[in-house]
Amino acid sequence: MIKTIIFDFGDVFINLDKQAIFRELSLLGPISTEEISEINLLYEVGKISTFECINLFQKILTNASKDEITHAWNSILLDFPKHRLDFIQKLALEKKYNLILLSNTNELHIDWIKKNVSFYEAFRSSFNYFYLSHEIQLRKPNTDIFEFVLEQHQIVPNQTIFIDDTKENTDTASKLGIHIWNNDPKTEDVSNLFTLKSNLF
Structure with a gap:
């Protein structure tokens, strides 16, 4: 019982669009699924802060703003x-x-x-x-x-x-x-x- x-x-x-994060971050510059996964694993268990997470992405996507990265990151979330x-x-x-x-x-x-x-x-x-x-x-x-x-x-x-x-x-x-x-x-x-x-x- x-x-x-x-x-x-x-x-x-x-509802989620699980491909959206890679798709949207890729529009900001060259990035691999491995790089995204590595950062996500740290961020998802609170080992890095939001500031540190965005900073790590900006080191890879050197021309991307904080707002652009945040928007791409949240694109997975639907209704x-x-x-x-x-x-x-x-x-x-x-x-x-x-x-x-x-x-x-x-x-x-x-x-x-x-x-x-x-x-x-x-x-x-x-x-x-x-x-x-x-x-x-x-x-x-x-x-x-x-x-x-x-x-x-x-x-x-x-x-x-x-x-x-x-x-x-x-x-x-x-x-x-x-x-x-x-x-x-x-x-x-x-x-x-x-x-x-x-x-x-």
Whole structure:
């Protein structure tokens, strides 16, 4: 019986264009996916600040301004359909499940969301616990981020489901005995959780 539901954020609640960052940064000058990934890995776990992150990009993209880099960085973020807010708010009101958000999210992205998603605070307050990688300095798909959540809240893995669009993230959770839903954001919607995963509830 499921008691805890752990949700990813991007491409579960807010829609993403995952190719956009490379596409937009490439318009500012020559840069490789490896260079972007290297900076992102540091930034996503809070090992470098926003200032340091932008500075590293400016060393590669020597003619790019801070605003241009910020705009390119945030281009991954698309719309947040309101029906998904309705879904999580309804779940929160029912108080049947321990609701946790576990997201690889950096400061620039969450700042953009706070400014551009009018119901962000209502969304955040729907969860019992809300974990962003740059705040806890842990990231998926590493095992330690899942172990942190399980231990922090004394969660039983086989009474838990984890929902994430990235297979390597759900693979790690599955190895720990957590039920998973590796959702396809193009064809599946989180609001259909109880229909698509009815065998678990």
